[in-house]
Amino acid sequence: MPVNIRYTPALKEHQVTPEPVYRQRRQLLQGLGLGLGAAALSLPAGASVLSGLLGKEGNTGGGQPLTYERPEAYRPDLPRTDEGVATSYNNFYEFGTAKSDPARYAGEMKTRPWTLRIEGEVDRPQTLDVWSWMETQRLEERIYRHRCVEAWSMVIPWLGVPLAALLKAAGPTSRAKYVAFETLHNPAVMRGQSSPYLGGGIDFPYVEGLRIDEAMHPLTLLAVGMYGKTLPNQNGAPVRLVVPWKYGFKGIKSIVRIRLTEEQPPTTWNLLAAHEYGFYANVNPTVDHPRWSQASERFIGAGGLFGSERQPTLMFNGYGEEVASLYQGMDLRKFY
Template sequence: MAHRFKPSQTFKDCDVTDESVYRDRRNVIKSLGFAGLGALMSQPASAFGWFTDDEEKKDTFRTRPLDFSVNENFKPDEVLTPEAKVTSYNNFYEFGTDKSDPVNNAQQFITEPWTLKVDGLVEKPLTLNYDDLFTRLALEERIYRLRCVEAWSMVIPWTGFQLSHLLAEAKPLSSAKYVAFKTLYDPEQMPGQRSRFTGGGVDYPYVEGLRIDEATHPLTMLATGVYGKSLPPQNGAPVRLVVPWKYGFKSIKSIVSITLTDKEPPTTWKRLAHREYGFYANVNPAVDHPRWSQASERRITSGGLFNQNRIPTRPFNGYEEVASLYAGMDLSKFY
């Protein structure tokens, strides 16, 4: 049965920063003095990053065009984030903790051959190879909002397949209550994994998890592409999770295993800082991060650092159709 979801709200594009201000940003910061600079530094670190002109992107990534259909049910009437920003400004600590590190450090990352295992509490364990990720299930494009815990957001056209379709092939047992995910562990290729110092204190490999009802919801997908092409390495090639109603750190990249289990699995950021990052990580404007508000967000479109326009954050990132999954739960406790 087809599921049709309509966007709950339409946003307009943010105003674009004047080019003269953008080009002269160092002088502007200097003119603010120490007090002004301190105010800027009090913002999340992600406030510094949308510097590169969109047209400066050089498509040198090892990607290829994909065959896919466009899912019209997932096309919110919102302005897309420029591809240049999506592929050059993101978190992937395996390649460094600065948001420009992944694009600079991941270009030699080898993704073929690749093995993705689906195992645990299933009747039929699966092992997918690189080609399976692009041919086993029909690929479709879905445009999703992605909200980062640092209070910025993007609108991105992902290409991939619904996770529930893959899990159905494995035939989960009735005892399966959770789904655990794990990223590749390869310190030779991933410099951030070589020590806790280079990797932001993370205990690698990166792990994540969902309740099985979250994992099988029609919105949850495994992405193998973006902007009509296979994923570039800095965005989680060859396969990553996308859960659009949760903060971005739940969307684990470069996945090598999916394991069904009867116990809540460990997750990297909850293990590292449980007071800041919970298991559920649902976008919730009413629950602040200990160091900044989550009530509003900066939508990254065109423009640079001084494009300060913000929009209100919506519960579940605007995907209200998932609210029933959490009926009766205290979302300030299960954050």
């Protein structure tokens, strides 16, 4: 008779050293001829070391230089996360649940050609060849804070265009109250979609949604690149959503369909665990995840090889002046 034993780990996921940083640290110590007892060694920031070691494994796909502008409004004085970390430590459950799985397995995904369909409550439905469309757009570099629900954050220079520009071109009707998004569904390549075990129990394809006013907000970006280049596969190539005042799972990757709707659309994590992941997913330090606090965060890629000290979580991820008016009069603990 099989016996199920429940194991409760001593550490929560957000307290564990990121796998790429752990691997890099071991390689560096071994190269210096040091044992594990050298863990207390004081080392410099090491961003170039991280980039050199992690970039080989992390930059799957992408890498084509892009021409872009740098609007002053989107260039905050924040230390950027090292590119090797940002492309090696991320969530993309279509390729597995471990943070290193996307960089390890996403290389098989073919992103050329890539079609994006805009439909639903619009006057002018459109089907775009993303790569041809990209060449006609004026791309902007926007340095945004990126906050994950597991209480870690990054600062990433995204390249893209305001989502509003694409939606306006399609002509939303008066009935368009929400915008729904859908990720590519290709279980033959996206290993997480081929198995509930590998994909964390998600019912694919991955879907997300915003209110129309959130989607049309100037901060909401349809990103096609990062760090001056096209997106790597593991970061959502060739086109993804970036909504900087919301938790990262709202930033749906590898989008193939955008549909404007009158009713609130379903969203993947809300369907999977509604008590943990609300539709809005605004960064709010007073609303804890049921399994850990959201009051503080750790900045991944800062403070050298051994991480940074925890810092207080900012309401709306620090973008309150720009977006708080969208939620005036709403109970942000109820509509989490």
